[in-house]
Amino acid sequence: MAHLAHDDRESTEHRPQRNRVWGRIALLLAAITLVLALAAAAGARFGLLLLIGLALGATLEGLRFGFAGPWRAMILRRDPSGIFAQLLAIALVAAVAFPLLATHSGELIGAHAPIGFAMVGGAFVFGIAMQVVLGCGSGTLVNAGSGNPVALVALPFFAIGSFLGAAHLNWWTSLGTLPLATLEGGAGLGLTFAGLGLIAAFVWILADRHNRRLPRRLVIAALLVALLALGNLVVAGQPWGVVYGLGLWIAKGASAAGADLAANPFWGSAAHAERIAQSLLTDVTSLTNLGLIGGAFIVAAWRAGLSQPIPHLPALAWAATILAGLALGYSSRLAFGCNVGAFFSGISTGSLHGWVWFVAAFAGSIIGVRLRPLLQLEART
Amino acid sequence: MTLSRTHGVIALVVVIVALLVFDLSHSAPLDPFRAPALLALGSGQAASGAHCAAAPGS
Numbered sequence: 509m510a511h512l513a514h515d516d517r518e519s520t521e522h523r524p525q526r527n528r529v530w531g532r533i534a535l536l537l538a539a540i541t542l543v544l545a546l547a548a549a550a551g552a553r554f555g556l557l558l559l560i561g562l563a564l565g566a567t568l569e570g571l572r573f574g575f576a577g578p579w580r581a582m583i584l585r586r587d588p589s590g591i592f593a594q595l596l597a598i599a600l601v602a603a604v605a606f607p608l609l610a611t612h613s614g615e616l617i618g619a620h621a622p623i624g625f626a627m628v629g630g631a632f633v634f635g636i637a638m639q640v641v642l643g644c645g646s647g648t649l650v651n652a653g654s655g656n657p658v659a660l661v662a663l664p665f666f667a668i669g670s671f672l673g674a675a676h677l678n679w680w681t682s683l684g685t686l687p688l689a690t691l692e693g694g695a696g697l698g699l700t701f702a703g704l705g706l707i708a709a710f711v712w713i714l715a716d717r718h719n720r721r722l723p724r725r726l727v728i729a730a731l732l733v734a735l736l737a738l739g740n741l742v743v744a745g746q747p748w749g750v751v752y753g754l755g756l757w758i759a760k761g762a763s764a765a766g767a768d769l770a771a772n773p774f775w776g777s778a779a780h781a782e783r784i785a786q787s788l789l790t791d792v793t794s795l796t797n798l799g800l801i802g803g804a805f806i807v808a809a810w811r812a813g814l815s816q817p818i819p820h821l822p823a824l825a826w827a828a829t830i831l832a833g834l835a836l837g838y839s840s841r842l843a844f845g846c847n848v849g850a851f852f853s854g855i856s857t858g859s860l861h862g863w864v865w866f867v868a869a870f871a872g873s874i875i876g877v878r879l880r881p882l883l884q885l886e887a888r889t
Numbered sequence: 890m891t892l893s894r895t896h897g898v899i900a901l902v903v904v905i906v907a908l909l910v911f912d913l914s915h916s917a918p919l920d921p922f923r924a925p926a927l928l929a930l931g932s933g934q935a936a937s938g939a940h941c942a943a944a945p946g947s
Binding site for chain 2: 547548549550551552553554556608612614615616617618619620621622652653654655656657660663664677678681685688741742743744745746747749750751752756757760761763764773774777779780783785786787788789790791792793798801805808813814815816817818840841844845846849850853854859861
């Protein structure tokens, strides 16, 4: 009898743990099923792109690799570890992407864009906004996937902003844009490494000497992010990007609702009209964006991290979140990408606009970090 | 009732599912037999996806 009672108690104690294991297995099976179903319905490439997005989301959330947070850590605490990880990942991608782009120029394209007034201004505003909501292009998607309420509110406005920014992109670029300038070949790769090394040295000098380190977690994250970004390039033929897909979601809705996008110089152009006519399930950035959300959700659910209560924020903070979301989307289109499409993919595939983006967005971030407490998104320090 | 992140994620999933249902009903049908090669690298096909870095007219 005593034996039975002991067994019952043990069984009851182990039940939540067993349920959690089954829950995790169900999560993984659901993700694999979605990837396979998409591959069967739309084509293997699209299933693989969703898988890459899921892996990116899981890596960013699971290993806490990001952009907005590390920049904030450097500005406020002079902690350079996250920036070192970003530079390492970019260098790793560049080391492979440069030769691939040189030898397969028809099949693969870089994230190449011109430098211009609107591009610089867009990156500056993006830097401010990403510190206000503490989420960049990839970060907002990952944070939304893990149930972060600020990201959940910012995301739809990010998409609307991206749609509007693209719609006005031709006008903004007409204000003044330099010819496209890119680094290519062995010399270009050497210059890219030298530039990344210079930034790393500069950050090292500015950093608090107690924080001058690169934790193993971030080394692993940088390796995985680089591997997955290269996977994106090899599978899709283009580098990892975020913001185009978000704008496309709104463009599809607007088009279906009767908006005449054919008259718009951006959305009405043949390439983008074709994307609007096709399913989002065949759009590269839409698939990796959905994967980022899904991958982050899997990790958050795996860790049972979805039970945290939603914090009570004042109306000013929510209004700021909405405006920052709009600014994130709009400005990233003018800047020819966000932290992913312009900074990460631009530099790693030789576009000079990626370097300018970094400087402008970091300057904006210094302001954004100061704005965040004023907008009551955190306790004042 | 205290709202948790679970509620936020449920709302997000509902929105994404609605977006995809809407998308599938307003787009050209999916056709795996006209899909591009698994890898762009080595396919001989020109890159055709849209990217945020692409300048207007490029």
